[in-house]
Amino acid sequence: MIALTAPDQPDRPPHETRPLVLSLSGITKRFGSLVANDAIDLDVRAGEIVALLGENGAGKTTLMSILFGHYVADEGTVHIADAAGQLAPLPGGSAEAALRAGIGMVHQHFALAENLTGFENIVLGTVPLWRLGFGKATARAKVARLMKETGLEADLGVPVGRLSVGEQQRIEILKALYRDVRVLILDEPTAVLTPQEADGLAETVKALSKKGLAVIFISHKLHEVLALCERVVVLRGGAKVADRPTAGADRATLAELMVGREIPPRERAPATLGAPVLRLAGVDVGAPGERDRLEGADLELRGGEIIGIAGVSGNGQGALAALVAGLKAPRNGSCEIVGHAATRADPSARIGAGVGRIPEDRHRDGTIGALSVAENYVLETLAASENQRHGLLRRSAIRARAAQAIRDYDIRCPGPEAPIRALSGGNMQKVVLARVLERAPRLILAHQPTRGLDIGATTDVHRRLLAARGRGAGILLISEDLDELFALSDRIAVIHAGHLSPAMDAAGLDTRTVGLMMAGHSAEEAA
């Protein structure tokens, strides 16, 4: 456990003199004709925080999967320092060996057993299950010491399914530290945190690195990378295109390195307001005891504007999104969607009324992995006459329209017949977008529309949402990414514990105020 064994070093030695803990050299990995990693070299020294940047498909995940033993590199070697600090080759293709060598990873989608407690999750896998009763006191002492030393606080006694996302993440990090890691990989760690929680995480990571832990930080948020990391490695198209200190770099240069071209600035015309497309008055959704519920919500969204909903996930966004998407009915109050009173839970009625829905989780709700791109594209409009005749699918017409969408939306895929699960997240989201926008919806629900997407794909989603706004659609944007909310929204409302604040003009707001309101302070307190 590096956090305990390495002495605290207030005066850090300069970068080059710190010992190497991890050295990847000439890593090449091919999938058929695709070169996912092309002769990548990467050295990480003790106590260093290295950012790994790159678009989806740039090869970050493949590289980390090789490091973690999920894939075997076709060429190249991985060396990792042993306990004595000597570099030794890491046998490929064995997650067990990687774990034993001291590599720990906190995935973007947590790998926790939700019905076990935090403590059980932390020790899971380190002792055989049938011996879980043994050595519990020692294990508890070790976890307690870790928590004290790192300041990572979490309730260890309850099933982790009941904890907040931030707490679950802290348990994931503790889980890695408990295994005495020397290298910690954090994959998109701030994607789900409030600004304040993200700051807390940054502090923790800094403190851990001071104790000698090497951290590989994968993120799309360039300002975080610049604030936290000493060095940034940029991958593009499978190859390493930059490896430089963060000092002296700025967001624009990093973004261009990642994308390989200049990023056009977002163009945002002033709003031309149309008729209301969503009107909530005193709406309750979900039972009073539920965590994700809506209570007495009032909101009016008009055509041509974007209202952003800020909040930590689980504070009622799910209920609001389910209401608009047609998965839930309002329990009390009146809900009017594109001029129709919405009293029942009926997704197809919402689609028919002109609501376009971008779900929060595109794998779970937005797409059906085993079905093809074309089939996913027509999922919501199967019954329409352009997709079927007498109950028979018009397969060639469907394929042709999907091929058109693939061209229009620049969806990178082998073709309309390819199963959609073979696509990257960004391209999958483009299929969802194409499906939603094809019908020129009057109201668009965009729930975390860019979650997990890279800059290129995010820019594309933003551009298309703004274009839809320009055409007169009203957009309800639910997001945890404040940058995104401020970049797109005309007005912003904050949701906390089921209560929706009035929508405030985005121009007069700052992130600090919104952050405080997300934590439950009223607008007056926060201002």
Next chain:
Amino acid sequence: MIRFVPRERTPVWLTLAVSVGAGLVALLLTAIPLALSGAPVLQAFWLMVEGAAGSGFAFAETLTRATPLIFTGLAVAVAFRAKLWNIGAEGQLYAGALATVALGAGMLELPPALLVPVVLVGAAVAGAALLLVPVFFKMRFGADEVVVTLLLNFVVLLFVQMMLEGPMKDEMALGWPQSAPVLDEATLPKLVPGLRLHGGLVLAVVCAIGLHVLITRTVWGFRIRAVGENARAARYAGLPVGKAMALVGLLSGGLAGLAGASEVAGLKGYLTADLSPGFGYAGIVVATLANLSPLGVIPAAVFIAAVFVGADSMSRAIGVSNYLADLVVALSLLCVMVGGLLIRFRIVRVRRETA
């Protein structure tokens, strides 16, 4: 050292090869106990092949045995496609058989052109009705359909026994618990004079093609696949999840019911409580071997039928117990499950570097 690497896509030939390979490996594994018991292994296998396909007569017998297996295989395949774990094809088969006797053994007097369809529809409806109960419980209360369908098998079989001892008992059958014979007008035609092969086989093949078209070409088939692959996303997209599941229940139960009708009206002529030697359960093996493809069910059913027919014949010739067939079938199922690994993963050999 060997590693499993997830596949991005699986070629069609591989899926086929795994199914065929699983059958062959199962036969090889069967050779082990066969050899241990001191039986002449090669001769036993040769007798099995001869018994299943060595003559026109033998092959006709195999196809006759395959007929109910195609029906139950299809019933399981369509249900499993939608992740409806119907383990109750056996019970649905008996429900269909019971309906066949109830309608076709004298209750209705109609010409064959009318009575045969009436009997078939009646059997399908009976099988479907039996499965719709667990489907309703699953959708409404979240009841586990594996348990409900499995237990209903025993309920139905006991009910059949009660009927055969009571109201449906054939007074002319010298005290045997069997039903009155179905009328000639309700009997499925024989395909070849002198052989047991009957019209049920044609109907089974037509059902397989029909189910293939339904699943791949129609809106409802699309909905069934969508619900099976990701019910949440299907619901989000506004697909009628409940109706799709009800349709799956109708199709699956109906097909299993037809298996019963085909056996009674095509082969046996009357109903006994030992009508099916586990055709409903074997349907699970057939569907799994076929990778849940309706067209694949036909060869899979013929293979399983050949194993049973061949083993019977071999057992008569050299006295090795015909339980060997059960062994081959069970091993095939295990092999195809293991083969599923090959479909989902690539096997990569890794040279372990010396540290």
